Structures are given as C-alpha cells and as structure tokens.
Amino acid sequence: MLFKTNYRIALVLLLAAIIAACSTSPTGRRQLLMHSPDELNQMGAQSFDEMKQQQTISKDPAVNQFVQCVADAITINVDSSVHQGSWEVVVFDSEMVNAFALPGGKIGVYTGILEVTDNQGQLAAIIGHEVGHVIAQHSNERLSSDQISKIGLAVAGTTLALSDVDNKALIMAGMGIGVQYGVLMPYGRTHETEADIIGQDLMAKSGFDPKESVALWRNMAKAGGGEPPEWLSTHPSNQTRINNLSEHLAKSEPIYAAAGARPQCVKPNIPTPKKSK
Numbered sequence: 001m002l003f004k005t006n007y008r009i010a011l012v013l014l015l016a017a018i019i020a021a022c023s024t025s026p027t028g029r030r031q032l033l034m035h036s037p038d039e040l041n042q043m044g045a046q047s048f049d050e051m052k053q054q055q056t057i058s059k060d061p062a063v064n065q066f067v068q069c070v071a072d073a074i075t076i077n078v079d080s081s082v083h084q085g086s087w088e089v090v091v092f093d094s095e096m097v098n099a100f101a102l103p104g105g106k107i108g109v110y111t112g113i114l115e116v117t118d119n120q121g122q123l124a125a126i127i128g129h130e131v132g133h134v135i136a137q138h139s140n141e142r143l144s145s146d147q148i149s150k151i152g153l154a155v156a157g158t159t160l161a162l163s164d165v166d167n168k169a170l171i172m173a174g175m176g177i178g179v180q181y182g183v184l185m186p187y188g189r190t191h192e193t194e195a196d197i198i199g200q201d202l203m204a205k206s207g208f209d210p211k212e213s214v215a216l217w218r219n220m221a222k223a224g225g226g227e228p229p230e231w232l233s234t235h236p237s238n239q240t241r242i243n244n245l246s247e248h249l250a251k252s253e254p255i256y257a258a259a260g261a262r263p264q265c266v267k268p269n270i271p272t273p274k275k276s277k
Helices: 002-020 036-055 061-074 120-135 138-161 168-206 210-224 236-259
Strands: 022-024 030-032 088-094 099-102 105-112
Touching: 002 120, 022 036, 030 105, 030 138, 036 088, 036 099, 036 105, 036 138, 061 088, 061 120, 099 120, 105 120, 120 138, 120 168, 120 210, 138 168, 210 236
Parallel strands: 088 105
Antiparallel strands: 022 030, 099 105
C-alpha cells in the first residue's frame, strides 16, 4: 500500500513538473524545458572551454577572418533574449565536417566543413542552422526529454518487477528500443528540421541568399555518400532537407529581399585540415 501511495505521488509530481515546464518553440511547436537558461549557459561555456583545450585551434588569419565575418553578420540579428553581448567564435583545425553552437554565445566551426562550402552564403546556412538550435533551446529540450524518458523507464521497471508478468527483461529491452527509435530519434529529426528553417530565415535576415542553404545540402549529399534509413537516423536525409528548405524559400526570400545588409565575406583558400586522431 505504501509503495502504491508513493508511486502515485511520484507520478503526480512528475506530471506537475512536465506541465510547468511546457513552452513553445519559435515555429510554434510545444516543448518541454526543465532547465533554466543560466544552467544551459554554464554547461555551454564549460563544454566549449574543454573543447578548446582538447582540440587544435586554427591559426590561419584568412580562415578565421572569413568565419568571423559570417558569424558576426548572423549573430547581430539574434535577439538579445537568446544571448547578450558578443558571441565567441573558434575555428578548429580538423577534417571533421562539422560545426556547432552552444548556449551562452559559443560557436565552433571545423575547417573540414569549409571544404564543403562554396561561398559565404553556404557557411551562413551552416552557422544559421547551428545558432537556430540555440534560439529554439534544443539542448534544454533534449536534456529534458532524456530525463523524462529515464524516469518513465525506471517507473515502468519498478512496476514490472512487482508484477507477475513473464519475460520482464525482454519487455524492458523492447521499451528501451521504443524510446530510442520512437521518441529520441524522431525528436532529433524534429530539431534538425526546425533549425534548418530558423537558420534559413536568419541567414536571409542577415543578407545572405537563402537559396545557398539548398545548394549547401546538395554539396553535403555529394560529400556524404550513403546514408542510413531516415527512421534509423537522428537527422533527416539530405533529400528531405533539400525538399524542406526549397519549399521554405517562398517565406525566406522576401526576408532576404527586405534585408538592408549584404555581407561581403570572401572565402579564402582552405589549408588541408589536420586529420582527426
């Protein structure tokens, strides 16, 4: 009886926390955000400091100037409610085809991804996308989702342990797979699609041609080779992204036409990136 009472109390408290943490993303999607902005900013700053200590930072002046030029043009159009003050931008000398932005105004770009971009607009699409994750608080949402999933599995495991159901271990394993492929992976794809759209609007507002976001993903498709089935991936397929971004041009191109600025960030020759260890 005591277990059942505590179980009900735990469920009530969990539901109350979920309801209190509900919010809305920039695209109007309902979100679960259980962490404060200060928490996320601290996590972002700590992670960024660790990366700067562990990875090689590019010293190439032209490469750094190019990335900083594009990042400055993008971040000046990010609302101060997302981050106040300047953004710290670091170029990592690595063959990794990657970039990221973290809460607290941190941006990292790997030189490997610069080889996939043809011009400033395509780099703007990358940085706009990564900053879009920060604007939409995807880190907060993912952490919150993981917490709720773990709590749900723990409650289910306790309930099964006290029941007469056979094959308990098999059922729990199946539930774990269900959370991974039914919730967390689609959740990741939702975030990527949302960041694509937010990023395309942001690059357009910053004076970069939004059509370059479509060209970027065509380049990515050529460079990426084979892809896993979309339902087994945390990211949409390249073709899905191309289709979504092409469709959204009807909304982002008028934003671009109305933008006052037209950045002039010239892409330099990119030195051969260092191979990852």
